[in-house]
Amino acid sequence: MAKTYKKPEALSDQHTHYCPGCTHGVIHRLVAEVIDELGIRGRTVGIAPVGCAVLAYNYFTFDFQEAAHGRAPAVATGIKRVRPDLIVFTYQGDGDLASIGMGEIIHAANRGEKFTTIFVNNTVYGMTGGQMAPTTLPGQRTTTSPAGRDVEDVGMPFKIAELISGLQTPAYISRQTVLKPKYIVRGKKAIKKAFQYQMEGRCFSLVEFVSTCPTNWGMTPVESIQWAEENMLPYYQLGEFKTPE
Amino acid sequence: MGKILMKGNEAIGEAAIRAGCLNYFAYPITPQSEVAEYLSRRMPEVGGVFLQGESEVAVGYMLFGAAGSGERAFTTSSSPGVSLMSEAISYISSAELPVVFVNIVRGGPGLGGILPSQADYFQATKGGGHGDYRLLVMAPASVQEAVDMVMMAFSLAEKYRNPVMILGDGLIGQMMEPVEFSDHLKSEPSNKDAWATNGMDTRKSKERNLVKSLFLDAQLLEEHNLALKAKYDRMKQEEVRYEPYNIDSDYRALIVSYGTMSRVCKTAIDNMKTEGIEVAMIRPQTLFPFPINPIRKAASKKGCVAVISFELSMGQMVEDVERSVQGKCPVYWHGKAGGEIPTPEEVIDKVRSFT
Numbered sequence: 001m002a003k004t005y006k007k008p009e010a011l012s013d014q015h016t017h018y019c020p021g022c023t024h025g026v027i028h029r030l031v032a033e034v035i036d037e038l039g040i041r042g043r044t045v046g047i048a049p050v051g052c053a054v055l056a057y058n059y060f061t062f063d064f065q066e067a068a069h070g071r072a073p074a075v076a077t078g079i080k081r082v083r084p085d086l087i088v089f090t091y092q093g094d095g096d097l098a099s100i101g102m103g104e105i106i107h108a109a110n111r112g113e114k115f116t117t118i119f120v121n122n123t124v125y126g127m128t129g130g131q132m133a134p135t136t137l138p139g140q141r142t143t144t145s146p147a148g149r150d151v152e153d154v155g156m157p158f159k160i161a162e163l164i165s166g167l168q169t170p171a172y173i174s175r176q177t178v179l180k181p182k183y184i185v186r187g188k189k190a191i192k193k194a195f196q197y198q199m200e201g202r203c204f205s206l207v208e209f210v211s212t213c214p215t216n217w218g219m220t221p222v223e224s225i226q227w228a229e230e231n232m233l234p235y236y237q238l239g240e241f242k243t244p245e
Numbered sequence: 246m247g248k249i250l251m252k253g254n255e256a257i258g259e260a261a262i263r264a265g266c267l268n269y270f271a272y273p274i275t276p277q278s279e280v281a282e283y284l285s286r287r288m289p290e291v292g293g294v295f296l297q298g299e300s301e302v303a304v305g306y307m308l309f310g311a312a313g314s315g316e317r318a319f320t321t322s323s324s325p326g327v328s329l330m331s332e333a334i335s336y337i338s339s340a341e342l343p344v345v346f347v348n349i350v351r352g353g354p355g356l357g358g359i360l361p362s363q364a365d366y367f368q369a370t371k372g373g374g375h376g377d378y379r380l381l382v383m384a385p386a387s388v389q390e391a392v393d394m395v396m397m398a399f400s401l402a403e404k405y406r407n408p409v410m411i412l413g414d415g416l417i418g419q420m421m422e423p424v425e426f427s428d429h430l431k432s433e434p435s436n437k438d439a440w441a442t443n444g445m446d447t448r449k450s451k452e453r454n455l456v457k458s459l460f461l462d463a464q465l466l467e468e469h470n471l472a473l474k475a476k477y478d479r480m481k482q483e484e485v486r487y488e489p490y491n492i493d494s495d496y497r498a499l500i501v502s503y504g505t506m507s508r509v510c511k512t513a514i515d516n517m518k519t520e521g522i523e524v525a526m527i528r529p530q531t532l533f534p535f536p537i538n539p540i541r542k543a544a545s546k547k548g549c550v551a552v553i554s555f556e557l558s559m560g561q562m563v564e565d566v567e568r569s570v571q572g573k574c575p576v577y578w579h580g581k582a583g584g585e586i587p588t589p590e591e592v593i594d595k596v597r598s599f600t
Contacts, residue, residue, distance in 0.1 A: 042444065042445045042446030043447075054459060063454050064442065065442055065457070067306060068306065071305075071309075075306045078313075079313065080310075081268070082311040083315075083444070103300060104302075
């Protein structure tokens with residue numbers, strides 16, 4: 001009997017360390033499917049962040065570099081500048097990209113570095129135990145905002161896709177999610193576009209994913225999906241914010 | 246090719262190109278911004294990469310990425326900038342990437358000043374970043390030596406898969422001297438297929454490569470550190486470089502000095518010789534590995550009553566000098582850290598007072 005569904009070649013056989021209900025696994029798979037479909041596994045280099053996805057390279061089957069916290073866009077810049085023929089992407093969370101690495105991502109995007117960023121926004125620092133992130137929603141409780149994020153004290157959460165869309169240079173900026181099957185299909189399309197634009201040499205591309213963290217949110221996987229839909233999607237609206245001219 | 250007159254900073258940039266390094270990432274900082282200015286013009290001429298990063302922090306990781314993908318890459322900076330790069334230097338050391346750093350040292354701490362200094366000795370030789378790592382550190386005393394060391398640095402970095410630092414001072418960067426670029430110091434880049442993320446398709450093995458520094462398992466991290474240590478121990482065996490001066494005389498004192506300071510000491514030694522006072526010098530050309538045995542041997546010579554470390558700092562290298570001499574002779578220090586360089590007369594006065 002013929003196989004109708006199989007694991008992408010770009011994904012390894014390892015079980016992930018991600019918590020039940022975490023959206024990293026789905027997003028990893030989408031990236032792997034796109035890399036398979038584009039036939040670029042043999043010339044792709046991924047950059048792992050610091051955070052839950054620091055070990056992402058264990059789950060993919062192509063070249064990887066592991067960056068310091070927030071520095072993945074600088075690492076990707078270095079690779080892409082000296083080896084423009086390689087396909088390079090960073091895979092970063094919100095603490096990594098929007099806090100400690102804000103300088104690196106903004107400048108790489110503004111220079112129009114020809115790599116792709118997959119940005120997984122689940123509103124908390126997952127790996128270190130659910131501390132407040134730059135994307136934590138107003139009033140959201142975390143281990144360092146036990147009374148809820150006080151926007152009078154620490155400001156409003158960053159909308160990264162909108163922020164980077166404000167720059168003139170970047171080519172493709174999109175916000176997607178994987179909370180429901182229909183979103184997953186759209187999310188994959190966005191990832192594919194981002195990689196294709198890179199292959200065409202059309203500047204920087206970023207796909208943000210509205211994601212969950214059931215463990216640090218103190219919810220079941222199903223509750224966390226519901227919470228993200230009700231609370232995150234109104235603030236982090238889905239869509240394409242910038243497409244190449 | 247004959248000698249040409251060049252400013253130290255420009256000669257350093259040209260030396261890297263001649264050595265076969267066509268990738269330069271940097272952030273401007275006095276007193277070495279001329280390297281970036283020079284290479285912003287030169288790199289496009291030779292088909293190389295010039296990129297001015299948004300900060301020294303980012304530059305450090307651009308080097309990480311570039312070297313991690315198997316290409317030769319280097320930067321130049323000065324003290325406060327190197328502090329910012331020190332995070333990346335720790336990661337680069339752990340990931341075992343051959344990157345060349347040039348630090349044209351200025352006075353510190355903090356913003357300090359922009360005049361020549363050797364106050365980054367500790368940062369360069371003992372690690373400015375976190376963790377057990379060592380850089381191979383070379384200290385030039387002339388523009389020609391800076392050129393030679395930069396050219397050698399790339400093959401040394403690849404030999405050990407370890408970052409190499411050229412520790413110059415503001416004077417080496419700013420001064421003009423005649424230089425020659427020796428073709429024999431040029432080296433072919435080594436094959437990096439065993440570890441670099443240079444494109445799986447192009448490698449025979451078709452195995453994927455990882456460039457990383459995280460070892461969550463205690464035993465694996467221990468093994469990693471032991472492997473790094475073995476590399477540093479091998480450097481101590483194979484890479485110690487130093488210049489002895491007036492060492493065959495019946496000297497009463499031994500000077501240890503490097504870089505610009507050592508040139509002043511040479512003049513002082515020559516002047517004392519005309520007055521019948523013999524003083525010798527060991528000039529470390531590598532600060533790590535440090536010439537421990539040559540210094541101990543020279544300090545143990547009969548008749549030598551003082552070993553003096555002259556530095557453009559408040560006394561950093563002197564700790565390595567003491568460690569080398571091992572009590573066989575009294576060790577003294579003299580130095581300045583504001584940016585002025587001691588005169589030969591000052592050196593002679595100090596030698597007299599210690600002997």
